[in-house]
Amino acid sequence: MKPAPFDYAAPDSLEAALALKAEHGDEAKFLAGGQSLVPAMNFRLVQAALLVDVNPLAELDFVWPDPAGGLRLGAMVRQRRLERDPLVARHAPLLFEAMPCVAHPQIRSRGTLGGSLAHADPAAELPVIVLALDARLRVQSAHGERWIPAADFFQGLFTTVLTPEEMLVEIALPALPPRTGTSFLEFARRRGDYAILGVAAVVSLDERGGCLQARLVYLNAGDGPLDARQAAELLRGRPPTPAAFLAAANHAAEHEIAPTGNVHATPAYQRHLARVLTRRALAMAVERARGGSDPASPA
């Protein structure tokens, strides 16, 4: 099908784009990669009076190491760039590891980091990654800007705290604490398809090798990226053993995630995947925290 008619503007500055959004509010939509918006418009699930094409805004396409540690990413960075950038591999191995799972190569050529986060699909990888890493998101409108912690940004199914006037412009990923390992695993029917279930694990060890703190965030396990805090809490202060991983995995799978099932999987199967993937992801994250194998680090 074809989209219903709309007006189109491609402003050449962020100020001009924000002014248009301030003027038109909900009637206008930002067009980023278009990889979620255009299919929805083709199906006429979404109609907009005005598309504000933000692709010309090269100033939002950046990957910078933060002098304070961590990484600063522009909202218009293409997913394809995140998949290959050595700075991402070095400073954000969790993001780097998840990138090949985000759709197919042709989609990643266009799709952006900011677009995926603003879209807030519970089955998407990027919201899970920024939440697991405690990213901070900078949003801007014609009237000013604010920083939002990832934990406050996502508000449920395809919903964020962005007001109609606001644009997500930057994502700041903090540096990982010392002795920290990360891991992302998902199960999809085919590489690049939306996964049936996935999990990001972040584990920090103390000086004696015990678990200092952990984070487990799931995709397709609720109405947004799902942070299993109780399961992660079970690991704190414990030796990182297979028994501890199993206890955390069982708790998350049985008590914290809320998978709804879909045409390819029942909720019971999703819970089963959560048990299996959580154990594996924790084991891998701990191994990496100990300085073992890390596919993303340049040797």
Added chain:
Amino acid sequence: MNARHAISVTINGQVYAREVEARLLLSDFLRHELGLSGTHVGCEHGVCGACTVMFDGQPVRSCLMLAVQANGHALLTVEGLAADPNQLHPLQQAFRDAHGLQCGFCTPGFLMTLVPFLAENPNPTEPEVREAISGNLCRCTGYQHIVDAVLLAAQRGNLGAASRELD
């Protein structure tokens, strides 16, 4: 809302200047406005890959872009792949030799996905090939012969030589 936008796009080395409605999809622009019907349309929601073209050197879904967004950019479609109309690009030749197509509906999308892939990775492994084509559907071949064709083309080499590709 029906305002028309003047655009100028370089496709297969030729410049096309047209006026288009904002909602015209790039795939429809290629096929209906320019008669470049080698780019196929299967699903119009990004799933099948039949509409894949190269946009500034990158493979993209032309059904998920607007024609106005191509203003000032350079595209390569399947029509521009071979050096001249009487020849096949080496990847096309390998598809023919290895039976990488049956009905051929999916083929332009596979080719336009694989040309940039092979330019970056001229000696891929079989799993790498399968991952590269994860976003392209083929209802006929079962994929095995497509994978064979890509490996054959890689083995023969010389893949960049023939195309009228632009950077």
